[in-house]
Amino acid sequence: MRYIAAFLLALLLPPAAQAQDATAKPETKGEYLARAGDCVACHSVADGKPFAGGLKMGSPLGAIYSTNITPGKETGIGLYSLDDFDKALRKGVARDGHRLYPAMPYPSYAKLSDEDVKALYDFFMKEVPAARQANLDPEIPKLLRWRWPLAVWNAMFTDKQGFTADPKHDAPWNRGAYLVQGLGHCGACHTPRGWAFQEKALDDSGTAFLAGANLDGWYAASLRQNLATGLGGWSAAEITEFLKTGHNVHGSAYGSMLDVVNNSTSYLTDEDLAAIGTYLKSLPADKTEPAYAYDASTATMLAGGHPPDPGAALYATTCQSCHRETGGGSPPFVAPLAGNPTVLTKDASSLINIVLNGSQPLVPLGVPEAYRMPQFRAQLTDQQIAEVVTFMRQAWGNKADPVTAKEVAELRKSTDPSSDQVVILRMR
Amino acid sequence: MPYIIQVNGKQHTADVESETPLLWVLRDTLNLKGTKFGCGAAQCGACTVHLGGQATRSCQIPVSVLGASNVTTIEAIGETPVGKRVQQAWLELDVAQCGYCQSGQIMSATALLTKIPNPTDQDINQAMNGNLCRCATYTRIRAAIKRAAELARA
Missing domain, CATH: 1.10.760 (Cytochrome Bc1 Complex; Chain D, domain 2)
Structure with missing residues (x-):
């Protein structure tokens, strides 16, 4: 009886209810x-x-x-x-x-x-x-408001x-360059800024272009071909997958990249995403670094149940059940930590920020995912987060500098806990 | 898409999406209801199972990554010598109050005792840290783990 009622109700619902779907292309x-x-x-x-x-x-x-x-x-x-x-x-x-x-x-x-x-x-x-909503005045002191x-x-x-197409490259490369440098404005976060807050390079003619930058407590990773800390280990197809779904075998989107995937790149055509992948794969590394190589001894140690230091012990109790003793996670849904550029990069802000505040939900094409990094702001002290992050940066063959409790304390102060509110901004 | 998975020594086929958490497959597809849903975010431990011998939160394991690894759930834990002793100790000490977390607690305790047959208080605190008990039966849980270790020595 209930099924029949549900069926009749479904017939009565206006099709407009479906047109509201955020998955609309x-x-x-x-x-x-x-x-x-x-x-x-x-x-x-x-x-x-x-x-x-x-x-x-x-x-x-x-x-x-x-x-x-x-x-x-x-x-x-x-x-x-x-x-x-x-x-x-x-x-x-x-x-x-x-x-x-x-x-x-x-x-x-x-x-x-x-x-x-x-x-x-x-x-x-x-x-x-049209929306009737007055603009708000900047909170900049009057004297500094001269434009x-x-x-x-x-x-x-x-x-x-x-933009002028480069005849030395094919059409997909040029399309990718146009999207990355232009509308995509990837450099706004991923290119380091100079003394006047200008992006140090606006296209591939400068080696600072998309070389990674810190912005609002997040480190936007290098998108150049650096072997360990950039996209050197990602294929063009994996870059495409990341932009379409928010994750791939190497990692998951977090921070403001979630807004980019949720509201922008998941709506792009496969051809355009492939073009972006082709273009990014052509940006040479801006520094030489050894490629990441996996070291199995950490997994053996964690599986044995006798973590030797506080960082490893914290990992075993708080992180291991999802990110696994291998540091391999469950890609593409649960990010690996072994060899992940976000873990390896010199500036550890993003890694600390994710541990402190967790991540917002990934909602490609309007469908939320089951997997999401929880926040540990309330559960772990600055010292504990420094220890566990330092452990991750030096386990499974990862080679990155230790993190101090002071760095964690600063980020704790400057960041707010993530809320449960999903920010999906619809176009209509 | 159909996934062939190994659960409690038997092969099963689950026709689900690649991102479906193992917990949903166990409870909804294979009808193994002993593993509980608590928080869905690997924060409570109620859904703990063994994956290749490691205690793992099944709510955060996508079915697509299981491959040939064997999954052991509470339904089959009594078939291992360690698991059998943990269950016996649990009964002797009447550990459970409401019992909702019990399945996950037993799975974590068994994984601990398999790795460390005579755990110290510190070993227990560390290994059981991710399993919450709203009735706060922690002292009985710790005592039961020690009793299970004792049963192995007897």
């Missing part, structure tokens, strides 16, 4: 490009209207807020012409002439083609619902010309 070119640019991640807040802005972002001078880019005429960009939109997107100048802070990645978007700018303009003007120095900054640090 982008329907127009503009919507697809907005996904590739991950505009929604910064121009929305959790539970807010898509693209209505309001996300608080730290800057060296004080906090600033992302703006309303819906086509509302009073509070959004409804009065923007294509030319106004283009100036904001590629030059960082708003319709009223004020210069945008480079938290807006216009130095990357400068690479966009005219055609893509037009498609994005059409999407924002015709497909995004004219940004003109000097732009002159020094941005490229004058857009």
Whole structure:
């Protein structure tokens, strides 16, 4: 009887309930490009209207807020012409002439083609619902709010010309380069910044490009071909898998990369993801380092049940049941620690941050996964986290520097516990 | 996709998604309900099973990584000499209060005694650290582990 009732109820439900599904693939070119640019991640807040802005972002001078880019005429960009939109997107100048802070990645978007700018303009003007939401003033002291120095900054640090295809490489490579340097604005997190907070390189002509950088308590790993700490051990197909699903045999997405997978890369076509893989595989290592080699003695020690030091003992009781005595985890769902670039990289911020705060859920194409790193902020002291992280960085053949309790204490202070709230920002 | 897995010495086929946790396969597909669901995040130990002899939280093991490893659950732990002694000690000392965590506790205790036949308090605290008991029967659990060790010496 209950089954019949459920069946009848299902017939009564409007099909619109299914159309709300976050797994919906982008329907127009503009919507697809907005996904590739991950505009929604910064121009929305959790539970807010898509693209209505309001996300608080730290800057060296004080906090600033992302703006309303819906086509509302009073509070959004409804009065923007294509030319106004283009100036904001590629030059960082708003319709009223004020210069945008480079938290807006216009130095990357400068690479966009005219055609893509037009498609994005059409999407924002015709497909995004207008939201009436006033922009918030930056929390920057009045005297430091002059924006004219940004003109000097732009002159020094941005490229004058857009993306030009490199005839020495094939079409997929060039497509990958266009997506990585342009809309993907991967360098905003993965490229180290210089004295004026400019990205040290905006394309593959500089060895600092995507060489790894620390941002807001996370270390965005090197995407160059460094053998141990970069993507040297990842095939192009594995990079594609990572961007599509948020994980692969080498590791899982965490920190702000989760927003990238959840809201952007999982929506891209296989061809575009493969192009990104091809391009990233072509970026040479920026330093020589030995390739990672597995050492089985740690697993034997852990399986034997007599951990010799506090770090190993903590690993055995808190980490081993998921990440296993082999340090191999259960890839692709539970990340391996043996040979994982995040564990091996010099700056241990991400590793400490994940142990302290756990990770947010991975929700590729709107479907949450069963596996998620829990937080140990309340269970472990700074000293214990330093010990267990140091153990992981030197076990199974991993070779990385020890971590101090002071580093853990600093990150504990500057990071907030992760909440259970899943941040899935929908486009519609 | 069908996965061929070895559970309690027998071969089973489970036609599930690759990311399905082992715990769901045990309880829902193979109808082995002795292993409990507690937190689903490897924080409580209620779902502990043995995977290739190691105590492992089955809620965090995707079925796709099992391969040929043998899974032992509470249903078959009495067939091993150590497991049989742990169960006997559990009964003698009447360890369980509500009993929800008991299956996981016995699996962790058996794994410990297999590795370390005469564990110290420190060994026990460390090995049992990930198994929570809301009734707080920890002193009886520790006593039962020592009793099982004693039974082996007798």
